[in-house]
Amino acid sequence: MKNILVTGGMGFIGSHLAEFLTKKNYNVTVFDRYNSNNNWGNLENSKYRKNIKIIMGDIRDYDSTLKSLKNIDTIFHLAALIGIPYSYVSPLAYIKTNIEGTYNILEAAKEKNISQTIITSTSETYGSAIKTPMDENHPLNAQSPYAASKIAADQIAMSYYRSFGQNIKIIRPFNTYGPRQSSRAVIPTIISQLLNKNKFIKLGNTKPSRDYTYVEDLCEAYLKLSKAKKLTGHVVNVGTNKEISIKDLSILIMKKLNIYKKIKISPERKRVKLSEVNRLLCSNKKIIKETGWVPKTNMQEGLNKTINWLRNNKNNFKENIYNI
Ligand SMILES: NC(=O)c1ccc[n+]([C@@H]2O[C@H](COP(=O)([O-])OP(=O)(O)OC[C@H]3O[C@@H](n4cnc5c(N)ncnc54)[C@H](O)[C@@H]3O)[C@@H](O)[C@H]2O)c1
CATH class of the missing domain: 3.90.25.10 (UDP-galactose 4-epimerase, domain 1)
Structure with a gap:
């Protein structure tokens, strides 16, 4: 793993992840939504701006998604529509961005033989806790169009692992907080x-x-997960318990x-x-056992x-x- 694409890298978590990986000497490319102002969101004032390659495009369109993968070996896919209230207003926007967008990432990764793709899920896919702490086997229950779109994206990703043998992992963060949110x-x-x-x-x-995780701890979890060979084809929770x-x-x-x-x-x-x-409430036993990650x-x-x-x-x- 050397050349990493972070989709949604101008957002809250993605900008921290792009900087975190740059500090660790990976070559980072960020792919985020095109805008005519050339605004780089949370990376606009980053001290790592010069070290990060920026590609403006749209995960909803296959052309720019495919082109963003030139010289990339690993994808950290975070781009999504994430607000729950707006998912009540415009469910189709969530279907197009979160489901079709993830399909585009997976299909382009297949086409380009990308060695690893990490898909970002969310604890919202579980719905309200039926039993606690919530481990990865907790039933899925879509209580909002946002959650439904993320469940669908996760399932498509798992089907690509099972059907095409792609190296895919799903990271499932519980609530995350920190600067820039x-x-x-x-x-x-x-x-x-x-x-x-x-x-x-x-x-x-x-x-x-x-269950709130500090954003830099989540960045550590992405990196540890990417190195854990045994977790290919797995969903992995990230939270503090x-x-x-x-x-x-x-x-x-x-x-x-x-x-x-x-x-x-x-x-x-x-x-x-x-x-x-x-x-x-997250059960973080799996990530701790398999990768040694702990929330610091x-x-x-x-x-x-x-x-x-x-x-x-x-x-x-x-x-x-x-x-x-
Ligand atoms: N924030 C949390 O507490 C939390 C918890 C669990 C999971 N997540 C997941 O983490 C990921 C990042 O969340 P965040 O809080 O940083 O959100 P954010 O809104 O700050 O970042 C999302 C980024 O995706 C980009 N994006 C949206 N649509 C796009 C498109 N069509 N093409 C290209 N880029 C597009 C946005 O421009 C933005 O930069 C999401 O997948 C979200 O579902 C977040």
């Missing part, structure tokens, strides 16, 4: 609302609990900032009942880094964006 996600939403001038913070349902409710998370962040505001539940931020995923960053440390980044990047944050 947009206020679509709950942690940046809480922090940015505490830092603004309003007297209260607006959230959706505060009862659900999640710890959970916290959104309410307790809000209180924890208030204490850290020493800023206390009342939480207002805003109905437009709530998921409808059957779509609400109440609990996600505790929540206090990870939140400090996220808060610092947000304090310095307040202008990036827009209000009135729904959290997940």
